[in-house]
Amino acid sequence: xxVHLSAVCLSxxxxxxxxxxxxxxxVRLAVWMRSRGRHxxxxxxxxxxxxxxxxxxxxxxxxxxxxxxAHPHVHVAGAGEAAGAGKATxxxxxxxxxxxxxxxxxxxxxxxxxxxxMTTRPSxxxxxxxxxxxxxxxxxxxxxxxxxVPAGLKVxxxxxxxxxxxxxxxxxxxxxxxxxxxxxxxxxRQMHEYKAIVNRLNMKWYPVAGNHDIYWRGETAAPPGHxxxxxxxxxxxxxxxxxxxxAGFVVxxxxxxDPVTNLKDYRVGALQNMSPEQLAFLDKALADxxxxxxVFVFLHHPRWIGGGYTGSNWPVVERKLVDAGNVSAVFAGxxxxxxxxxxxxxxKAALDKTAQDDVHQDAPGIDTVKVIGESSDASRPVxxxxxxxxxxxxxxxxxxxxxxxxxxxxxxxxxHHFNMVTVRQDRITVxxxxxxxxxxxxxxxxxxxxxVDQARxxxxxxxxxxxxxxxxxxxxxxxxxxxxxxxAFPVDVTLSQAPASYSAHWIMTLEHQHFEIPAGGNRDVAFxxxxxxxxxxxxxxxxxxxxxxxxxxxxxxxGAETSLNVPAVSLVVExxxxxxxxxxxxxxxxxxxxLGQVPADYFKVRRDRCLHVDGDDSAVRVESDAIELPDxxxxxxxxxxxxxxxxxxAIAAKTESSEFAIFSDEGVPEFSIHLGGxxxxxxxxxPMKAGRWTHLAGVYDGESVSLFVDGERVANQSxxxxxxxxxTQSLSQRHNRLPFFIGxxxxxxxxxxxxxxxxxxxxxxxxxxxxGQTFAPPLRHVPGEETVFLYHFDRSVGPFVLDHSNHAxxxxxxxxxxxxxxxxxxxx
Numbered sequence: 001x002x003v004h005l006s007a008v009c010l011s012x013x014x015x016x017x018x019x020x021x022x023x024x025x026x027v028r029l030a031v032w033m034r035s036r037g038r039h040x041x042x043x044x045x046x047x048x049x050x051x052x053x054x055x056x057x058x059x060x061x062x063x064x065x066x067x068x069x070a071h072p073h074v075h076v077a078g079a080g081e082a083a084g085a086g087k088a089t090x091x092x093x094x095x096x097x098x099x100x101x102x103x104x105x106x107x108x109x110x111x112x113x114x115x116x117x118m119t120t121r122p123s124x125x126x127x128x129x130x131x132x133x134x135x136x137x138x139x140x141x142x143x144x145x146x147x148x149v150p151a152g153l154k155v156x157x158x159x160x161x162x163x164x165x166x167x168x169x170x171x172x173x174x175x176x177x178x179x180x181x182x183x184x185x186x187x188x189r190q191m192h193e194y195k196a197i198v199n200r201l202n203m204k205w206y207p208v209a210g211n212h213d214i215y216w217r218g219e220t221a222a223p224p225g226h227x228x229x230x231x232x233x234x235x236x237x238x239x240x241x242x243x244x245x246x247a248g249f250v251v252x253x254x255x256x257x258d259p260v261t262n263l264k265d266y267r268v269g270a271l272q273n274m275s276p277e278q279l280a281f282l283d284k285a286l287a288d289x290x291x292x293x294x295v296f297v298f299l300h301h302p303r304w305i306g307g308g309y310t311g312s313n314w315p316v317v318e319r320k321l322v323d324a325g326n327v328s329a330v331f332a333g334x335x336x337x338x339x340x341x342x343x344x345x346x347x348k349a350a351l352d353k354t355a356q357d358d359v360h361q362d363a364p365g366i367d368t369v370k371v372i373g374e375s376s377d378a379s380r381p382v383x384x385x386x387x388x389x390x391x392x393x394x395x396x397x398x399x400x401x402x403x404x405x406x407x408x409x410x411x412x413x414x415x416h417h418f419n420m421v422t423v424r425q426d427r428i429t430v431x432x433x434x435x436x437x438x439x440x441x442x443x444x445x446x447x448x449x450x451x452v453d454q455a456r457x458x459x460x461x462x463x464x465x466x467x468x469x470x471x472x473x474x475x476x477x478x479x480x481x482x483x484x485x486x487x488a489f490p491v492d493v494t495l496s497q498a499p500a501s502y503s504a505h506w507i508m509t510l511e512h513q514h515f516e517i518p519a520g521g522n523r524d525v526a527f528x529x530x531x532x533x534x535x536x537x538x539x540x541x542x543x544x545x546x547x548x549x550x551x552x553x554x555x556x557x558x559g560a561e562t563s564l565n566v567p568a569v570s571l572v573v574e575x576x577x578x579x580x581x582x583x584x585x586x587x588x589x590x591x592x593x594x595l596g597q598v599p600a601d602y603f604k605v606r607r608d609r610c611l612h613v614d615g616d617d618s619a620v621r622v623e624s625d626a627i628e629l630p631d632x633x634x635x636x637x638x639x640x641x642x643x644x645x646x647x648x649x650a651i652a653a654k655t656e657s658s659e660f661a662i663f664s665d666e667g668v669p670e671f672s673i674h675l676g677g678x679x680x681x682x683x684x685x686x687p688m689k690a691g692r693w694t695h696l697a698g699v700y701d702g703e704s705v706s707l708f709v710d711g712e713r714v715a716n717q718s719x720x721x722x723x724x725x726x727x728t729q730s731l732s733q734r735h736n737r738l739p740f741f742i743g744x745x746x747x748x749x750x751x752x753x754x755x756x757x758x759x760x761x762x763x764x765x766x767x768x769x770x771x772g773q774t775f776a777p778p779l780r781h782v783p784g785e786e787t788v789f790l791y792h793f794d795r796s797v798g799p800f801v802l803d804h805s806n807h808a809x810x811x812x813x814x815x816x817x818x819x820x821x822x823x824x825x826x827x828x
Contacts, residue, residue, distance in 0.1 A: 134424050135246045138168040141298075141396075141419040144333045145194065146176035146212040147404030155402035155416045155435050156197050162438035164202045166420065169244060171201055174333035174398055175210025175254075175300030177235070180227065183218030187227055191234050206242075207235040210300035210334065211255050211266050224262055239278055241285035247423050248289030252299040252317070253278060254332075266301055266334075269311015282317065286324040293425050294328040297321060302332035302397040304341055321393060328428050329394040331419070336403050338413030338432065342394035396430060410434060443579060452582055454487040455575035460495075460587075466594040467529065467567075469798035471602065476530040479508075479591055481569065483525070485517040490576050492516050495525060498568035498588050500815065505532045506567040529567060529591065565815060566799050567591040595800050595810055603792065603804050609819040610639070610761035611793045611801075613743035616752040618816040620742040620801060622789065624654075626809035627740055627765070629788050631733045635770040636662060636671070637697035637708075638742075639777075639825070642690050643758035650745035650754045651696065652763055655679075658734035661745065662698050664688065664756065671698025671707045675719050675731040682707035682715035690758075693825045695777035701769035702730060711775045742791065742811065752814070761822060764790045779825055793819055 117129060140163050145156050163171060178190035198205050209231055216222035223229070232238060238253040256278065257264030257271045265271045274282075289295050303314040321327040329342075398419060399405065405414045416435040421428060464480040485491050496512045510527040517523050568590040575582045613619055640651055645667030653661030660673040667687030672679050682705045688694045697708040700719065707715040719731055742763050744752035762779070768786040783790050789809040791801055796819060801811040 136424050140168045140171045142173045143398035143401040144176040144403035152402030159401050159435045160200050165438045171205040173208045175208040176212040180212035181217045208298050214255050246293040248292040248295040250285050250297045254299045254301040267308045272312030295326050297330040331396050333398045336400045338399045339397040451577040457486045460589040462592050466592040468596040470596045473798050474533045480526045484522045488519050490518050492574040494572040496570045498570045500565045501567045504565040608822045609794045610759045610822045612818045612820040613756045616755045617814045619744035619752040621812045622740040624737050633702050633769040635699045635766040638763040639761040641693045641759040649756045652742050653745040654740040658736045674734045680705045680719050682717050684714045699769050711777050
């Protein structure tokens with residue numbers, strides 16, 4: 001009851017205040033109630049109203065706490081800055097009797113934004129409006145351009161294009177605009193080059209002088225000030241300031257040198273001093289901008305980093321910046337890599353808390369550190385004679401915007417970039433954008449996308465015969481590749497040997513070839529290739545990996561045998577479309593190989609090995625054209641030793657809504673074959689055991705499908721449906737052109753997927769139902785008339801594993817295939 005009466009009283013009070021004070025009080029009451037009013041009962045509010053003091057107290061409380069939710073930003077207020085009666089002290093503060101500042105219009109904007117939200121959905125969630133009334137703007141800062149001619153000018157051009165897309169209010173620089181270090185003629189040419197590019201900006205830009213812009217080098221003595229007169233004639237004053245919205249901008253000159261001797265050297269402390277004239281300008285600029293929410297300072301040399309910058313009067317300059325109280329950030333360049341000197345977000349929070357806890361009365365020799373957005377008594381003391389601490393000023397040193405960089409490591413700050421600064425009343429945010437990272441979404445028209453699709457069709461075609469690989473792994477020949485440009489625009493091509501080929505000791509005379517193919521044109525590239533079999537790799541400690549096998553060699557000394565990487569070339573295409581250059585992903589094109597003559601005793605048992613599969617790239621591929629399997633009865637069998645059981649894994653497969661396979665479903669083996677428009681599956685009940693060899697055989701005898709595990713029939717399914725039982729015709733079998741994988745399953749594009757994890761051995765495919773009853777699985781199969789292929793996996797020839805049948809269905813090892821020693825097989 002009391003709560004209800006309080007709500008009624010509060011409602012009546014609000015109506016009275018809104019009638020009396022209008023819209024401004026309505027918004028201020030909402031702010032005040034959010035921060036204070038929830039702690040008061042309706043009765044207390046009524047007492048305040050009845051006393052006649054509510055309105056004034058409400059106004060005072062609302063003003064004092066409007067900034068509670070703002071992010072506080074610390075700055076030093078100079079002597080005499082404290083606001084007096086009738087003087088503006090911040091957004092929304094009273095300037096005199098009956099007068100208000102733009103804070104009232106901001107309150108009205110906030111209310112209007114809240115009332116603008118609309119939906120026709122009955123959602124209980126009310127989405128808050130974006131913050132209004134904040135005079136936010138953005139500006140960009142370019143880094144050094146010096147040292148990258150002519151490439152540096154290209155980077156600068158891209159930075160200008162990026163900036164125009166972002167559309168900031170203005171662009172600042174940090175000096176070293178031109179290469180300089182010359183006499184007047186080269187200086188003038190470089191100046192025109194630079195200005196021709198930056199004048200393409202859609203917004204105003206402001207120069208800063210660096211040593212490259214000023215220092216004179218030539219056969220004649222330097223004129224007074226070196227190139228200072230040229231700079232001020234063509235770029236602008238060496239130091240200046242201006243105001244934009246709620247911020248001030250101050251540009252300083254950090255290469256004055258010694259005006260008496262005319263010496264300039266940024267590495268000598270005595271020549272790094274700023275003159276009394278420039279210091280007086282700085283005092284005036286900071287005083288003129290004392291009412292700005294933020295002041296930003298720009299110069300070329302980051303003298304705050306120490307090192308070679310010691311010995312100058314920079315501490316005097318920095319003291320002035322701190323005393324100003326509203327300098328938020330200083331930007332510089334020169335060192336060509338990014339660096340930040342200033343408080344982190346956590347340090348800022350800690351500093352703000354310290355400032356609030358350290359309330360004091362101003363005393364002689366002590367400046368007041370204010371926290372914007374908090375009550376006026378939140379401050380901390382800073383003695384003028386103490387060393388300057390930059391906790392409340394952020395110092396940003398830019399990398400490069402076209403200048404030379406020591407290394408291309410963006411993560412370490414060595415990159416071409418520019419800074420994007422967002423300025424709000426209570427804070428700033430600085431982000432670094434790599435040059436070229438800004439993309440115009442209007443670029444991606446249907447016509448442009450069609451051009452990219454055209455460029456993607458560029459392929460490398462081997463026009464020379466396949467290279468013959470000998471039994472010892474050696475190979476030599478000449479390869480001719482043809483490239484046809486199918487587009488209506490030129491393309492840049494880089495053709496080189498793929499890195500993986502080097503590890504397998506393939507040697508090419510191709511090296512790196514760069515060339516352009518005109519629209520619709522073609523280019524042939526020929527090179528020699530050979531393989532050195534005299535070198536033996538050691539891929540892992542204690543394991544010798546042979547490059548090939550020589551007849552009669554002693555295999556007993558050899559360990560695991562890895563796949564010989566097929567030689568390949570790397571193709572990188574950069575399409576020069578009608579609008580932009582598009583760099584396409586690298587494509588790896590293998591060189592076509594064929595198996596040469598094999599010794600007659602190749603299949604003589606020399607060492608019992610098997611295929612170890614540990615990922616899609618380690619499966620063995622058999623091309624569909626090499627498999628001569630007619631429709632009708634068949635048997636697919638293999639010895640398998642799972643390393644792990646989870647997942648649906650392919651042991652041997654050619655399926656894709658067709659053909660046949662042996663799978664492992666969470667370790668439970670199954671045989672599938674596509675018959676009469678559907679898969680017929682014979683699946684075991686019990687899973688295999690990890691680490692144990694198991695013989696699997698899938699059999700189709702024309703009428704039923706069976707699965708044998710270690711010689712025992714564990715599953716049998718009729719191949720016929722009710723409708724097909726009425727006919728004696730053989731069931732139709734659906735085929736595909738996809739490869740057969742040992743250790744994986746082909747996806748629709750013919751790539752291996754769902755790979756097995758373990759060891760596979762003695763894989764045999766037969767065009768007959770080899771088993772019909774219980775049998776003892778042989779450890780080593782022998783080929784027969786009905787054998788389609790048989791792989792022992794005891795040896796390889798280059799990237800090939802040989803088929804022991806009469807069909808010579810050569811298998812291709814994957815990049816990660818490995819022939820490992822067999823262990824743990826049952827003894828017969």
